[in-house]
Amino acid sequence: MKKGFFSRYASALTINKGASENKRDTKWYEKSVPCRSACPADTDIPGYLEAIYNKDYIKAYQINLEDNVFPGILGRVCSRPCEDSCRHGDDSNGEPISICFSKRSSEQFSSIKKFKLKNYAKKTRKKILVIGSGVAGLTAARELTRCGHEVIIFERHDSPGGMLNQGIPVFRLPRDIIDKEINQVLEQNIKVYYNKDIKTYKEVEELAAKYDAVLLALGTLKPNEINDEFSKSYNVEDGLDFLLRVNEYKSKYIGKNVVVIGGGYTSMDCARTALRLGAKTVRTFYRRTTNDLIILPGELEELINEHGKMIFNAQPIKLIEKNNRLSALELIKTKLVKKKGAYRLEDIKGSSFKIKTDHIILAIGQQQHLTLGKNKRNNIFSVGDFATGATTLINAIAHAKDVVKRVDKFLMKRDLFKSDLKVTDIKTTGRRLDLNYIPIQEMPTINLSQRTFGREVEKGYKKNTAQKEASRCYLCHYKFEINNDLCVLCDECLLAKPIKDCIVEVSDVHEHGDGDTSYKRINPKKGIGIYHGKLLIDHKKCVRCGECEKVCPTNAISIQKVEKQNYVKV
Numbered sequence: 001m002k003k004g005f006f007s008r009y010a011s012a013l014t015i016n017k018g019a020s021e022n023k024r025d026t027k028w029y030e031k032s033v034p035c036r037s038a039c040p041a042d043t044d045i046p047g048y049l050e051a052i053y054n055k056d057y058i059k060a061y062q063i064n065l066e067d068n069v070f071p072g073i074l075g076r077v078c079s080r081p082c083e084d085s086c087r088h089g090d091d092s093n094g095e096p097i098s099i100c101f102s103k104r105s106s107e108q109f110s111s112i113k114k115f116k117l118k119n120y121a122k123k124t125r126k127k128i129l130v131i132g133s134g135v136a137g138l139t140a141a142r143e144l145t146r147c148g149h150e151v152i153i154f155e156r157h158d159s160p161g162g163m164l165n166q167g168i169p170v171f172r173l174p175r176d177i178i179d180k181e182i183n184q185v186l187e188q189n190i191k192v193y194y195n196k197d198i199k200t201y202k203e204v205e206e207l208a209a210k211y212d213a214v215l216l217a218l219g220t221l222k223p224n225e226i227n228d229e230f231s232k233s234y235n236v237e238d239g240l241d242f243l244l245r246v247n248e249y250k251s252k253y254i255g256k257n258v259v260v261i262g263g264g265y266t267s268m269d270c271a272r273t274a275l276r277l278g279a280k281t282v283r284t285f286y287r288r289t290t291n292d293l294i295i296l297p298g299e300l301e302e303l304i305n306e307h308g309k310m311i312f313n314a315q316p317i318k319l320i321e322k323n324n325r326l327s328a329l330e331l332i333k334t335k336l337v338k339k340k341g342a343y344r345l346e347d348i349k350g351s352s353f354k355i356k357t358d359h360i361i362l363a364i365g366q367q368q369h370l371t372l373g374k375n376k377r378n379n380i381f382s383v384g385d386f387a388t389g390a391t392t393l394i395n396a397i398a399h400a401k402d403v404v405k406r407v408d409k410f411l412m413k414r415d416l417f418k419s420d421l422k423v424t425d426i427k428t429t430g431r432r433l434d435l436n437y438i439p440i441q442e443m444p445t446i447n448l449s450q451r452t453f454g455r456e457v458e459k460g461y462k463k464n465t466a467q468k469e470a471s472r473c474y475l476c477h478y479k480f481e482i483n484n485d486l487c488v489l490c491d492e493c494l495l496a497k498p499i500k501d502c503i504v505e506v507s508d509v510h511e512h513g514d515g516d517t518s519y520k521r522i523n524p525k526k527g528i529g530i531y532h533g534k535l536l537i538d539h540k541k542c543v544r545c546g547e548c549e550k551v552c553p554t555n556a557i558s559i560q561k562v563e564k565q566n567y568v569k570v
Helices: 003-008 023-032 034-038 045-053 057-068 071-077 081-085 099-110 135-146 175-186 201-208 228-232 239-247 265-276 299-305 393-412 433-437 463-471 492-496 547-551
Strands: 018-020 127-131 150-154 191-193 213-216 236-238 257-261 281-286 309-312 314-322 325-339 342-347 353-356 359-362 380-382 417-425 478-482 503-511 517-521 535-537 557-568
Touching (some): 023 034, 023 417, 023 517, 023 557, 034 045, 034 081, 045 057, 045 463, 057 071, 057 099, 071 099, 071 393, 081 099, 099 463, 127 135, 127 201, 135 175, 135 213, 135 393, 201 213, 201 380, 236 239, 239 265, 239 359, 257 265, 265 281, 265 299, 281 314, 325 359, 380 393, 478 535, 492 547
Parallel strands (some): 127 213, 213 380, 236 359, 257 281, 257 359, 281 309
Antiparallel strands (some): 018 417, 325 342, 478 557, 503 517, 503 535
16 A cells, blocks of 8 residues: 555645635534534534633633623523534434533623623724614624624614513523623623614615614514414413513413413423413413424423423314303314325314313414515615524524624625634643543422522532533544554554544545545455554544543554634734
8 A cells, every 4th residue: 555545644634733724624623513513603612611621611601702692591592403413412422412501601600790892893984773682683783893883773672682581481591691691792882772663664764774784683573373263362362472471561460271382482481481370270282293392402391390281283273262251272183194205284084172271372483573675775684583584592693693794794895704723733632531421410400399480490500510511522623633654553542442433444535525524444354465554533433532542652643623713804
């Protein structure tokens, strides 16, 4: 075998040290650090988990603050797409890291002080209006201000936050956390005018003529409907309206036998709120199955713990009234049927049934309430849910950050933002093999008897628990690599590897057009000549434990830190 084979593949990256914008290197990082790749806001997850492990909570909080704007808030209510991608949950490695809860711990132990971020650019004399102060509006306002623009927010209510205050219950998200992190944004010299309700697109156009740009961060406030019978009933209430009157206007009315319709975040919030307000029974009906629920991990279990019920494969068809008052609801069972290669939801004939209820809450989704004109001005931009439809907080933040880049380019004719990979040599990751076998740390919760409307259910990690959970992270932004030119064929690394196929014998490595790479394995028993020179550490299997590097007698295994850097092009 020619020496050139080993030299060509001595490094998975195109550079040995320094900064790289190469597509192949970027793809390596995306595959190696799937949690960050899965985060819509591009949060440096291994960076802040490593900081928590090293007891640097201020650094951990600041990483989150830079990337996703609301660390303490998202540490409680993020939809956690990163955890589904965590490599600790692959290959029978155990449970994924509690990335969300760890983010919360960085808020809890960092400091009570507020942080002010540096601006990206000097003042531009551009004046921008953001309509709406939910997470998308606040994110856009903060980032536009950092670009040097003057930003003003119009908010229809008398306080900022949108669904943070109006939709998410206190027992999931304490208001002091919301206040701290919103004020942290507004103190970037952002002005807010309250009770400014923009109802028509004509008003938007008039405002667009006065500002250099207008961003519509209005959310999705128009509820989906079943039919006129449900819409006109006094005893049927939209889920967001219910949460708004309870959270914002302190109205505590609730029926005795409550029915919630829906299978998303709002349905869980409505059901658990109804229980705390004193409903005798709360039953939630969802037309699909458990696998189709769009809720946070553990929410269904907590609903059941709190004596709520969840019934699947059933949807409402008719209200039943007695003496002009709601007395019952008729529903019908459903099933998924495969037709022409696609699944459709169908009612099961003859399966209708009735349940007693005096209060129905519909949590079946919502949509934009303001229609944009056909000839939209080019300085009007839609942000967050108003642009994409109802989604999650982290998606709204990510969309707002992307829109800010477009707005700044539109106003300034510049590409202000840039990213690359920074590669540096290191001696150790600080991890040990035994850390791989630490089980996931459960989130402590208060007792059922203590679960009032105003008391947070999840208590948060203590310091030692936070550090223990963070230590489970593989720190996938580190790269272990074998230089086959230095390998002496001793097999020590193969004997020491803890994970099947984390080190493999290969005959060829193939570069794909999209920048990713794959390899062809060989069978040592059927190979011709010496096969050991073709050892490869599979970065998608490696758990960064360092066992192979420790036993290598020739220092053929190197360790490097590969960090994604987002920065401003000066």
